[in-house]
Structures are given as structure tokens and as C-alpha cells.
Amino acid sequence: MMSAPAELRSVTGNTGKLGQGDIYDHTVAIPPMPDYNGRILAYTATAAIIVTGVLQDVFPQLLLWMVAGALIWPHLAHVLTRRTFLRRSARIRQKMLFLDCIIGGSFIGLIGLIAIPSVSVVLMLMFSCLIVGGVRQWLFGTALMSAAMAATVAATGTAADLEAPLLTSIVAILATGTYICVTAYYSHQQARALLLAKTQIQNQREQSIALSHKLSKYLSPQVWQSIFTGERDVRLETQRKKLAVFFSDIKGFTELSEEMEPEALTELLNHYFNEMSEVALKYGGTIDKFVGDSIMVFFGDPTSRGQKEDAFSCVSMAIEMRKHMKIMRQKWRSQGIKTPLEIRMGISTGYTTVGNFGAENRMDYTIIGKEVNLASRLESLAEPGEILVSYETFSLIKDRIMCRDKGEITVKGFGKPVPIYEVVDFRRDMGPHRSFLEHEHSGFAMYLDSDKVTERERKAILSALEDAADRLRQEDDTE
Known part of the structure; x- marks a missing residue:
């Protein structure tokens, strides 16, 4: 009746600018629960709710045919999205989840809005929508589910008693809890994998920066910069x-x-x-x-x-x-x-x-x-x-x-x-x-670039020159 987070994804970091720094290309497999497995789990949970409700005379016997449909549909959806022209359709996962929302809304209408089974199905659908497509998917999914539910209720009416027996309620709660827990576990694994991928990419980025700086020693900075910023092809x-x-x-x-x-x-x-x-x-x-x-x-x-x-x-x-x-x-x-x-x-x-x-x-x-x-x-x-x-x-x-x-x-x-x-x-x-003066003789050398001399250095230089001049004058007087 709904899909789980996603199929295998890859996280790729790529930058072509050395300085900032850095060139790297790294792919990390992210293992969330595939759509196929998630849909099987969700529809099996729904089939369990239907069987329990029919056995307790909460749902009409006619709904038993939906059990077969719930067990067959995940496989059929997998074939349609992987083996047919639909695989080329953009955002096919979101579109299939919209179809799941319509099916779920119709089911809720057929059981006459009986409270706990209906809430269970709604929770599974909304949970899937938020994980797969965020708030946008959730809004569209809610609208489609509500429309299907309203149309079905208008055709069949609501149940005489909206409260479900204890066993049916327990099965519905357990089935929904199982689906949410398993999906949450895979989402947690995905988050861990993303964190690991981020760490690996950061490490590789730092290694690439260090390597690029080492390589820059063999090139003129202008050439290195033009290559690592992508301005020049190698x-x-x-x-x-x-x-x-x-x-x-x-x-x-x-x-x-x-x-x-x-x-x-x-x-x-x-x-x-x-x-x-x-x-x-x-x-x-x-x-x-x-x-x-x-x-x-x-x-x-x-x-x-x-x-x-x-x-x-x-x-x-x-x-x-x-x-x-x-x-x-x-x-x-x-x-x-x-x-x-x-x-x-x-x-x-x-x-x-x-x-x-x-x-x-x-x-x-x-x-x-x-x-x-x-x-x-x-x-x-x-x-x-x-x-x-x-x-x-x-x-x-x-x-x-x-x-x-x-x-x-x-x-x-x-x-x-x-x-x-x-x-x-x-x-x-x-x-x-x-600004530049020079005098070089045997025993004496002076190079002065006055533009580069600070005020503090100027005083020290003047003092040294005065000492040298006094020394030379004393030697002249002695001679």
C-alpha cells in the first residue's frame, strides 16, 4: 500500500577548484530499504488487518479479495517500474506512492472509516510520503488519499460502528508499528551511511587539498591555479x-x-x-x-x-x-x-x-x-x-x-x-x-633601500652609522 524510503543511492562529492582546494570523486553505497521490500511489508500488514477484521465480522466478506490484491500488487508494481516503459518515467517512485495513497484511501472508505484500522493505514501512508518526498509529497498524498476516501464513502457509506474489536485493533496497531519500526531502522542505517559518506568525503577532500598543495610545488602558482580552478585543461x-x-x-x-x-x-x-x-x-x-x-x-x-x-x-x-x-x-x-x-x-x-x-x-x-x-x-x-x-x-x-x-x-x-x-x-x-644606495669596499659594505626602512630601524641604522663614523675618525686622528 506504500513504499519504503528509497532504492540504493550513492553520495558523490565532486569539486574542480584546487583552493580552495580540492579535487575528489567518491561514491558511497547507501543501503535503505528498497521500494519493493517496503511495499511488500506495508501490503502484508494491510492484508493481516483485513483478514483479522473479516474473521471478527468487522469487515464484509467481500473484502477478502483485497487480500489477494494486497499480496500481488507489490510484485506487479515492481515489474511495472523495472521491466516496462515506466522505468524511464521521471520521479516514478513518487508517482507509484501517489497510487498507493489512492488505494489506501479507497480501502479506508470500503471499511467504512472504522477508527483504528483506518488510522493505521493513514499512518503508514503518511510516514512513507514524508520519508520519500518530504512535505510536498505528504501534501499531495494526503489530498489524493482524502479524495479517494471521500469518493468511496460516498458510494458505500460508513460503518454502523466505527469502533473495532480489540483483536482487530491490536493486529492493526502491531502491523503498523512493525512497518514503521522496520522502515525507521533502515532510515537510521541510511543516516549512518550518509554520515560515514560525509566523513569519508571530508577526509578525501583534506587529502586532495594536501596532495594538490604538494603538486603545486612542481608548478608555477599561476599555472597551478589555472589548472585547479578549471580555467585550463591539462x-x-x-x-x-x-x-x-x-x-x-x-x-x-x-x-x-x-x-x-x-x-x-x-x-x-x-x-x-x-x-x-x-x-x-x-x-x-x-x-x-x-x-x-x-x-x-x-x-x-x-x-x-x-x-x-x-x-x-x-x-x-x-x-x-x-x-x-x-x-x-x-x-x-x-x-x-x-x-x-x-x-x-x-x-x-x-x-x-x-x-x-x-x-x-x-x-x-x-x-x-x-x-x-x-x-x-x-x-x-x-x-x-x-x-x-x-x-x-x-x-x-x-x-x-x-x-x-x-x-x-x-x-x-x-x-x-x-x-x-x-x-x-x-x-x-x-x-x-x-631610495637605494650602495657602497662596497674591502672591509666595508652598505646597501640601503630607504623605502623599506621603518622608523624604528632608521634610528638603529643612524646609530650604527654614527658609531662607524666615530671609529673611522678616531683611527684617522691616531694616524
Whole structure:
């Protein structure tokens, strides 16, 4: 006469955005009581009520035919919903439950609204409606049941005595209680399974977040973000884009590698890469790769602020790297590394091919093209501490960054000699108002970036400079 909660369901968690975080796909079987078994239980309970009522002369003998119908209908309903065209019908479970409500209402009308058997059937129907479809299903089910009940009562009338004998009432109560308890048990099992599924999904989500963060260490943050937010597909594809390409290496690193132990050299190199990577990310650069002591960075993909801004950010990054290298060199000197390490850099701007290269099972997100070769060549030609840029880059930054003409060079892949320029500094930092000062001599080194000095640090620096000046004056007086 009614159905139980649901057939086997699955709970699937799925998200395609790494940061938030996280990619996972997990299916958990939820084992509620199937419709078939629930309908058999409900109609068997109703058949027991009918038989008891007929034996006690509460119901007319004619209702015995409904016993056969109650025992056959669950199997027939199962066949109709699983073996025929009805299986393709949307919300077939709810529709079959509506039919159960009509049958139940008709039965209540046929028994003449005898109180306890009628209430028992109503409870089973309403319980099923609330579990299967919520309040909406309950409202529609109640309306259909009431309509069927009213129509049947209008045709057959009510019973002379609405009170049922004790045995019939007991059987009706036991049958209804059994149905509700069994259905509630399976609902409880379903709730436990849902809780377990939620816990498993949460655990897998946390594992996926941790894994995605580990994988992000092997990719530039911009590339990782575009992949894990679904903006970029992981497949072999490339495109032509105008990018600013940066190369750098350390002058003197080869000599240093012959003097230092491999472990100490590795620690120094990792420290250098870590510091320079933070500078690159600060300006929005996409870190392509580390090769030996070289760094390759490009601007303009996967995100771009326009060709001019990309080129300016790239050169700004290079200037800050040069300044930062001087500070790091002083720190290394205090650690006993006397080899003067200098960074040299080359920057080119132009059209390159950018995207995923390689095989389907092993890809590398990188760029190729003659502008990449030009940037690499400029880096190899640069003097220690020098930043060389191509004419295209110079034309995009010249209004904000002072550059010096360095003539022309011949580069493979370019039909004509390529004009190159040396980056001097930001125009705003030129002259007496510049923020960065440096003085380096034997026994003395000073690097001052006044824009980064706080008020408290300024007092300490002034005190240290005054002490140093007093010391130098005392030595002059002694001499």
C-alpha cells in the first residue's frame, strides 16, 4: 500500500577548484530499504488487518479479495517500474506512492472509516510520503488519499460502528508499528551511511587539498591555479602570445662549486632560488624552470596585464633581484664565502609559443621561440650585475626606466642585428632622491633601500652609522 524510503543511492562529492582546494570523486553505497521490500511489508500488514477484521465480522466478506490484491500488487508494481516503459518515467517512485495513497484511501472508505484500522493505514501512508518526498509529497498524498476516501464513502457509506474489536485493533496497531519500526531502522542505517559518506568525503577532500598543495610545488602558482580552478585543461595544446622572457644566472658559480662541498653548495643554491622566486612571484612572473644556477621566468601567461605592464613588471623584477643579490652576497661573505657572486640577466619581449609540450602522460608547461633564444643570449652576454634588454622591451619601459644603448648584436634566427640596451635604474630613483644606495669596499659594505626602512630601524641604522663614523675618525686622528 506504500513504499519504503528509497532504492540504493550513492553520495558523490565532486569539486574542480584546487583552493580552495580540492579535487575528489567518491561514491558511497547507501543501503535503505528498497521500494519493493517496503511495499511488500506495508501490503502484508494491510492484508493481516483485513483478514483479522473479516474473521471478527468487522469487515464484509467481500473484502477478502483485497487480500489477494494486497499480496500481488507489490510484485506487479515492481515489474511495472523495472521491466516496462515506466522505468524511464521521471520521479516514478513518487508517482507509484501517489497510487498507493489512492488505494489506501479507497480501502479506508470500503471499511467504512472504522477508527483504528483506518488510522493505521493513514499512518503508514503518511510516514512513507514524508520519508520519500518530504512535505510536498505528504501534501499531495494526503489530498489524493482524502479524495479517494471521500469518493468511496460516498458510494458505500460508513460503518454502523466505527469502533473495532480489540483483536482487530491490536493486529492493526502491531502491523503498523512493525512497518514503521522496520522502515525507521533502515532510515537510521541510511543516516549512518550518509554520515560515514560525509566523513569519508571530508577526509578525501583534506587529502586532495594536501596532495594538490604538494603538486603545486612542481608548478608555477599561476599555472597551478589555472589548472585547479578549471580555467585550463591539462592537454597538449599551445598558443602564440607576446611575452616578456627573463633569464639569469650567477657569475662565479662554477668557480664556487669547485671550492665548496656539495651539501653546502646545494644549501646556498636553494637559498638563492628561494629568495629570487619570492621576488619573481611578487611581480607576477611565471617561473618556468631552474637549470643549474639559471632561472627562467616569463610574464604574460597564464595571466597578463597588457604588454607594457608585463614588460615593466619583468624589468622591475630584474632590478629588485640585482639589489637583493647584493644583500645576499654580503650575508654569504659573513658565512665565509669569499667568492664574489654576481647575477647577470637578459630580457626579451616578443611572440612565443606557450603551452603544454611533451607527451600525454608527461607534459611540461613552457615556452619556445626565437625571443626565448634572444633572452638567453642577452643573459650570456651581460656583465656581472648587468641587465640587458632587447629593443622591443626597451620601447615598452623607456618612459619609466633609464636604459643605456649598448649597440647591436647578431643572434641566430634574426635576419638583422639586434639593438640591445643596459638597464640602469628606475627613473624615479635617479638623482639625489633615489631610495637605494650602495657602497662596497674591502672591509666595508652598505646597501640601503630607504623605502623599506621603518622608523624604528632608521634610528638603529643612524646609530650604527654614527658609531662607524666615530671609529673611522678616531683611527684617522691616531694616524
